Amino acid sequence: MTTSSTTQPTLKTGPAFPFDNSYARDLAGFYAPVLPTPVEAPALVKVNAALAELLGLDPAHLATPAGVAVFAGLAVPEGAEPIALAYAGHQFGHFSPQLGDGRAILLGEVVGRDGLRRDIQLKGSGPTPFSRRGDGRAALGPVLREYIVSEAMAALGIPTTRALAAVTTGERVVRDRALPGGVLARVAASHIRIGTFQFFASRKAFDAVKQLADYTIARHYPDLVGAENPYLALLDGVIGRQAALVARWLCVGFIHGVMNTDNMSVSGETIDYGPCAFMDAYDPNTVFSSIDEMGRYAYGNQPDIAHWNLARFAECLIPIMGEDREAAIAAANAALGTFPARFYAAYHAGLAAKIGLPEASEADVALAHDLLNVMIGSKADFTLTFRRLGALAEDADAGGPVRDLFLDREAFDTWAERWRARLAETGRSGADIRAGMDAVSPLFIPRNHLVEEVIAAAIDRGDLGPFERLNTVLARPYDEQPEFTAYAGLPPSMEGYRTFCGT
Numbered sequence: 341m342t343t344s345s346t347t348q349p350t351l352k353t354g355p356a357f358p359f360d361n362s363y364a365r366d367l368a369g370f371y372a373p374v375l376p377t378p379v380e381a382p383a384l385v386k387v388n389a390a391l392a393e394l395l396g397l398d399p400a401h402l403a404t405p406a407g408v409a410v411f412a413g414l415a416v417p418e419g420a421e422p423i424a425l426a427y428a429g430h431q432f433g434h435f436s437p438q439l440g441d442g443r444a445i446l447l448g449e450v451v452g453r454d455g456l457r458r459d460i461q462l463k464g465s466g467p468t469p470f471s472r473r474g475d476g477r478a479a480l481g482p483v484l485r486e487y488i489v490s491e492a493m494a495a496l497g498i499p500t501t502r503a504l505a506a507v508t509t510g511e512r513v514v515r516d517r518a519l520p521g522g523v524l525a526r527v528a529a530s531h532i533r534i535g536t537f538q539f540f541a542s543r544k545a546f547d548a549v550k551q552l553a554d555y556t557i558a559r560h561y562p563d564l565v566g567a568e569n570p571y572l573a574l575l576d577g578v579i580g581r582q583a584a585l586v587a588r589w590l591c592v593g594f595i596h597g598v599m600n601t602d603n604m605s606v607s608g609e610t611i612d613y614g615p616c617a618f619m620d621a622y623d624p625n626t627v628f629s630s631i632d633e634m635g636r637y638a639y640g641n642q643p644d645i646a647h648w649n650l651a652r653f654a655e656c657l658i659p660i661m662g663e664d665r666e667a668a669i670a671a672a673n674a675a676l677g678t679f680p681a682r683f684y685a686a687y688h689a690g691l692a693a694k695i696g697l698p699e700a701s702e703a704d705v706a707l708a709h710d711l712l713n714v715m716i717g718s719k720a721d722f723t724l725t726f727r728r729l730g731a732l733a734e735d736a737d738a739g740g741p742v743r744d745l746f747l748d749r750e751a752f753d754t755w756a757e758r759w760r761a762r763l764a765e766t767g768r769s770g771a772d773i774r775a776g777m778d779a780v781s782p783l784f785i786p787r788n789h790l791v792e793e794v795i796a797a798a799i800d801r802g803d804l805g806p807f808e809r810l811n812t813v814l815a816r817p818y819d820e821q822p823e824f825t826a827y828a829g830l831p832p833s834m835e836g837y838r839t840f841c842g843t
Contacts, residue, residue, distance in 0.1 A: 357447075362559070363555075366555055370425065371423040371424060372423065372424045372468060376416070378413055385505075386487070388505060397450070411507045413465045424440060424468035427538070428539040429535030430600055440470025464524060478513070482522075482840075484506065487506050489791070491815070507522065532552070533606065541655065553660060554570075569661060569671070574657065575653065579678060586642050590690075598616075599637045601653075615629035618723070626639045628788070654676055688708075692704050692705060695707065695708050710758075714746065724745055724830065726781035727778070727782065733777060783819070785814070
């Protein structure tokens with residue numbers, strides 16, 4: 341793998357970026373060294389002050405011209421080792437043996453104040469050896485979308501990559517039209533994907549697979565060090581985290597949009613917010629991605645796709661699980677067979693909590709699914725239905741707002757009568773039940789129309805005020821925030837709305 345010939349000055353930042361780059365140090369040959377490509381006239385969009393402080397960085401320093409120069413690729417901070425990671429992947433079920441970071445460069449890793457190691461990556465920072473004739477750039481719109489949605493997911497309590505900063509480049513990138521460019525500084529537990537393992541397994545480089553697995557265990561699953569079969573244990577650990585992650589997606593109506601194996605992180609974080617979106621009216625067949633013409637990654641398909649992707653991960657690990665291949669296959673299949681039960685345990689617990697029930701008994705889960713079925717027939721809004729149910733749990737006369745979400749109000753009334761009878765059996769007060777429901781059912785999510793309004797304001801008018809306000813609202817998704825009630829109303833019709841990958 342070659343190094344970019346582009347040169348930049350090294351920025352003497354001192355302790356501002358205390359890099360400790362284990363991936364570059366321990367996994368030589370797993371990446372291409374490459375420098376960011378400088379841009380013409382960078383300007384700061386936003387620094388995530390709270391995240392910067394968690395990482396042990398100075399947010400005020402990051403917002404200076406010196407910090408903006410780093411985020412824009414004009415200067416490489418002292419201690420950074422910029423690299424583009426190699427990976428492969430199944431994209432819509434079809435295997436591509438070489439993908440890799442085509443428009444992203446990992447600057448390095450920092451260990452935060454919480455003791456956790458995290459990557460700092462620039463997304464949209466110029467071409468790399470993996471760019472496949474692409475320009476390596478990002479338009480401002482996708483940068484703002486990923487900033488908004490990833491930070492919203494973090495506020496919702498869902499494992500996710502984070503946004504440290506965003507900058508504009510002063511340059512235009514050409515997609516369907518010329519658009520202002522941007523760079524996102526993304527933070528992740530790591531950028532190791534199932535596709536990273538596939539890159540080496542597909543080349544039968546099993547020593548490299550073992551090296552990567554050992555690194556992954558040490559970094560993300562340290563309790564597995566010394567396990568009798570650490571690679572089977574790693575598979576089991578990734579299965580457990582992905583089952584829990586996808587269950588949490590479904591409980592907030594999130595649709596990833598492009599669940600390729602190269603977009604599934606082995607750390608258990610949500611990664612790569614391209615054609616992602618949150619569902620408005622509940623329908624398991626909901627698809628927003630413009631490239632998902634067959635609905636492979638529809639909302640309701642996400643658990644099955646995660647299971648399928650994990651099987652591809654298992655295929656990478658089987659050759660290093662032991663000399664007896666048949667025994668390794670059997671053990672891997674047994675581990676994969678636990679995914680449905682683990683997913684449904686997490687998902688059903690989440691559904692039960694959203695209707696105010698403390699245990700996900702079979703009857704309570706059936707009651708929750710009955711509500712979902714009524715919602716489908718009535719085109720009821722997913723987020724507002726669950727949020728407004730809390731008021732009805734507390735007060736039998738407060739059902740109007742949630743009832744009005746249903747076209748078939750009689751069907752809802754029939755369900756609600758059964759539900760309130762079940763709540764009464766728990767012996768808890770209505771106020772306690774509502775508090776528990778409100779704690780798991782957000783009022784504010786990054787609605788599609790709100791995100792589009794933010795992007796349009798930034799691109800068409802250079803106005804970042806809507807971006808700032810939306811981030812402020814989404815930082816407290818479970819709180820009432822009376823001053824921002826306009827952000828919690830029913831969305832306008834978005835029939836035919838499509839999202840795009842942003843490459």
